[in-house]
Amino acid sequence: MAAALLEMRHIDKVFPGVKALSNVDFTLHAGEIHSLMGENGAGKSTLVKVLTGVYPKDGGTIHLNGKEIYPKTPKEAQEEGISTVYQEVNLCPNLTVAENIFIGREPRRFGFIDWKEVNRRSIELLKKLDVDIDVSKTLDNYPVAIQQMVAIARAVDVDAKILILDEPTSSLNEVETERLFRIVRQLQKQGMGIIFISHFLEQIYELCDHITILRNGELVGSYEVAKLPRLELIAKMVGKNLNDVKDMDKMAEKSVPSDEVFIETNHAASTGQIKDVSLQIHKGEVIGLAGLLGSGRTETAEMMFGLKEVTGGSLKINGKEEKLSNPMAAMKEKIAFCPEDRKLSGIIGDLTVRENIILALQAMDGMFTHIPYSKQVELADKFIDKLRIKVSDRDQLIKNLSGGNQQKVIIARWLATQPRFLILDEPTRGIDVGTKTEIQKMAVELAKNEGMSVAFISSEMDEMVRTCSKLVVMRDRKKVAELTGDQISSEGVMEAIAGGEK
């Protein structure tokens, strides 16, 4: 094989308190589509950001075409020929297509911007990508897929040697994705090196030649796609030896669900979010929603909490069809939801622990009533004690607590409403091991002792295998498998995610 286009060697990157990258190697050849894989927080985007000059590296070397480079800003990286198209289209919707392509580097004539040239070259560029649109219209006239093409056009025009695509397909439909792939292959033929980051396994197997896997900021390995079965890929991503997987799942006593169904969906869909989900959740059951990120598991939970509209199929609670149009409607049905992003949609940082705990209950009581202070104190103290939340006092601001304790406060907030169905979306993410186990145990106990239905969503397979009595596996926004009893194992889940292939 020819000499590498890009060689990153022994890359280190330290953030306060975390080693984000440790001794990572990455090699990219010209004319290669290379996928960077890993779970959340594995270091994929950190590696990309080091390469594109967003973060300075703390150690290691980067060689481009055999010459060492030190990109310190994205602009410098771009001048070296490294272009990036980010997950979220970061163009200006209120500028024209042509302006977006040439912003910051407009061709000039006598010191003034040569608009004719801008438009002519934009049309030419987009033609190369098989896109024929009016470049003098503003960008927001076009669908996301076209916007993505414009972003790529912008990226490849700057004489790029390397193109980085960070989750480019997450907002595209199948036809649009196909089109994008065609273009990527075309660029590949022109000898460009392409780094492709995606959570969609199928797309990676369809498009890429090579896979580099990261885990916890460390390099797991670099493999040819053709020689790496999906199951092995997933095992490597989550850090399990395939043979170990089976022994891991010796589980504690799980909750035995009753025959009564609390909530069920029947081919439920939500436009652009969920394609087809049918599931039944019984009273006293801990159900796990498994799948990779972007598989639709969070969206399914949000649908059951009235945050996503059911646009197809049906949703029944206690056998009765319900339309949950907002969270309050779901709360009235005794459904509770601890969201995935604790900071963004969970805690109210500047309020006290006590206020955060009573908030959902107060919302249910209504704005014009007031839970008496003594009752608030009683509730707060009860849950601080019951969930063993570590606080200096109940009037401490929640933003000053550790992640695990914040999570417990959010759980307390919902337990205070005495729900019948509790949805926990990534309740243990970024939490220390001890608290993790506590939360898992609590989920099982709530189901066992109080007959509560619990939905548990997690990226960590072992914890779902350990706690859930039923596992619903999702892929590409559809339910692809349902595992119960002995079928519940990390291996089973991985197989289902991989699409039944061994």
Added chain:
Amino acid sequence: MDKLKSFTSSSLFLPIVALAVLLIFNGIFVEGFFDIQITEDGRLFGRVIDILTRSSSLVILSLGMTLVIATSGIDISVGAVVAISAAVVCTLIGGRGDGAAETPMALAMLASVGIGILCGIWNGILVAKFKIQAVVATLILMTAGRGIAQLLTEGQIVTVYYKPFASIAGVIPGMPLPTNVFIALAMVLLVVFVMKKTSIGLFIQSVGINPTAAKYVGINVTLVLFLVYAFSGFCAGVTGLIESSLIKAADANNAGLNMEMDAILAVALGGTLLSGGKFYLGGSVIGAVTIQTLTTTLYALGVSADQLPVVKAIAVIAICLIQSKKARDLFDKWKSGRSAKAVTADAKAVNKA
């Protein structure tokens, strides 16, 4: 000592200090500043009383503004709404030379407060329902409002000769203070009561701190936003009554002019962050009084009306700087440095002994 400590770290500490400094300055440099006289019919009279009376409009406006800002919004239309409310009450009572009222005064007052609420509802719909940025949404009424007031008064300054109308911002015989002071007091008590007895305050803060999380716990964010803007309109409506009664006329061009800025300033001086979240009604009230004290002081010192804004701006910058986070950090550093020194000094003394 503990009490003192909890007071210095309380949110009201700096606003109170700022006001106190101004008052002390006045006490030294303005002769007879704190003198209060009682007239024969039992009225109180003096500079302090004067400040209290004149600040009542701003106090009322700043109540509404505090709640709006707490949701991380802003309402820059209140000045114009004051003008509309003033125009409504004056045109309804009418400028008849014989001193009679064309519409019963109570009805006219109700109508003008009602129109204030209506303006607030308009703002509320734009911000809460249509999700227009608060500055832009309220800018519409800020610019259009004076035009509406002009239309109502047909471009004239409507002067009201109906005697009882003057008593809204004047003294009702037998009362020690002008009526508007009591109105302001009643409004403050009303808001404090509502905040104590309902959970609206908690919801307003939640929406201001983290609207997404507020939505996720089932709070109706749209309704909360709608209510605060409607209430701000209500406050502006009441202020319009006072302002027009003060000059016994509706001046569409000047009634409530720039009052929105003073109200925002009062809220900021009171310690509520413009980014929303925790709010301090007491602080806003003190802030409003501070602004009025400053104006009165400057007049008393002989600063002319033309130069007033300049001097006021300098004073405001000073007050804001004192209250800034940076200054607070420096103050804390200085305090801890001093106590550390005290400890070492103590240790030395012990060693010597």
